[in-house]
Amino acid sequence: MLWIKLSIGLLLAILSSQPLYAAPFIPTDDLQILETLPTDSPSPRYSSVSDLTATTTLNSADNAKQLLERAYLEGDPRALGQARAQLDQSEDQSIETLMLRARALQSDHRFTQAKEILAQILNQDPAHPDALLTLSSLLVVQGQFDEAMDYCDQLNDPSLEVYQAACIAQIQSMTGKLSQAKQTLNSLASLAPRLDASTALWIYLIQADAALRSSDTTLANQVFAVIDDQTVPALMARADWLLSIGKYQQVIDLLQNHTDKDALLLRLIEAQMKMGDPKADANLALMKERIDVWQLRGEKAHTREQAMYALLAKQNDDALNLAQDNWQQQRETADIVLYATTAIKADSKKDINIIRQFISDTQFEYPTLERALILGKIEECLNCTATQAMNKDKS
Incomplete structure (x- = not known):
């Protein structure tokens, strides 16, 4: 199965990676350079339009699949653009190509267009496992948990037992059954070494999210002992955990060579600011240059990153407005934390109440975040007090 062999569940971390030498400008001729890629970027897949056109006629689905996986794991936006160009060139309407689109x-x-295509696939094949799992994953990202669970339940082929269990556990972890989900995930993690790498990564990332929200140091140590430290999603998860427990120098050590990835750069800046590192200002300016380029292009897929930047730049009102916009699209843990933090920083009782209502309606579990919302005050490292108390209890 094409799609189940890719990383499923947390597939929206396609991260822009273009550092710039100067503020953006509009070129007046073809010889002007608008931006340059980082020196450690992977080599380009195509050198000309003819290369792209030739590729679309040969193993197009395989090439697009590889490009999409590269975009996700390496945070390479060129790979996403190349995949989209290939798919736009193709007239193939097979289910395989529809899944890639x-x-x-x-x-x-x-998301709306993606769901329309997935619905088209399910109209042709109601039991198509890739479409069911992808649609469930997309609905989880949007916080539509009941609908997401319906699609998990339809993965009832015995050969899909691991995927169904992970699908259900991910939703349970977000809807009031975090302890139960952690037990299921521990069982799945014991199978991970025998699974394909992308499925194992999916399970580990769900575990990392569960560890973060439950301030579970033991689980975090278990996950980060086995998860890779090279792919962007894994680095993000590790950095989020370290930031939540105040291990800022470890974040700097982890991410200082990954400034070409926006989501990682933002986490690096946060750690540098907490440590009083003078490099924080230069990196904040670098992030601003990238945002200027997104705005120049009219790109809409970076709202979370723009809100994170505004928060770091102490533009609290702008950060809240952007977090509100992001909330309409995404409701993963990072989005909930971002919205809560900006609401508290801006002292917006209305937005705090919206988040608390969401937590009440879904039974979303993140005790330290909920406590911050109740108090209207958020600590520099969200899980510091909780993890210190847990460690003290164990000693």
Whole structure:
């Protein structure tokens, strides 16, 4: 199965990676350079339009699949653009190609269009496992948990037992059954070494999210002992955990060579600011240059990153407005934390109440965040007090 062999569940971390030498400008001729790629970027897949056109006629689905996986794991936006160009060139309407188109749209945050294509696939094949699992994953990202669970339940082929269990556990972890989900995930993690790498990564990332929200140091140590430290999603998860427990120098050590990835750069800046590192200002300016380029292009897929930047730049009102916009599209843990933090920083009782209502309605579990919302005050490292108390109890 094409799609189940890719990383499923947390597939929206397609991260822009272009550092700039100067503020953006509009070129007046073809010889002007608008931006340059980082020196450690992977080599380009195509050198000309003819290369791209030739590729679309040969193993197009395989090439697009590889490009989408590269975009996700390496945070390379060129790979996403190349995949989209290939798929736009193709007239193939097979389910395999439709799945790839849905993935590309999902990666570009065009969720409505992605869901339309997935519905088209399910109209042709109601039991199509890739479409069911991808649609469930997309609905989880949007916080539509009941609908997401319906699609998990339809994965009833015995050969899909691991995927169904992970699908259900992910939703349970977000809807009031975090302890139960952690037990299921521990069982799945014991199978991970015998699974394909992308499925194992999916399970580990769900575990990392569960560890973060439950301030579970033991689980975090278990996950980060086995998860890779090279792919962007894994680095994000590790950095989020370290930031939540105040291990800022470890974040700097982890991410200082990954400034070409926006989501990682933002986490690096946060750690540098907490440590009083003078490099924080230069990196904040670098992030601003990238945002200027997104705005110049009219790109809409970076709202979370723009809100994170505004928060770091102490533009609290702008950060809240952007977090509100992001909330309409995404409701993963990072989005909930971002919205809560900006609401508290801006002292917006209305937005605090919206988040608390969401937590009440879904039974979303993140005790330290909920406590911050109740108090209207958020600590520099959200899980510091909780993890210190847990460690003291164990000693």
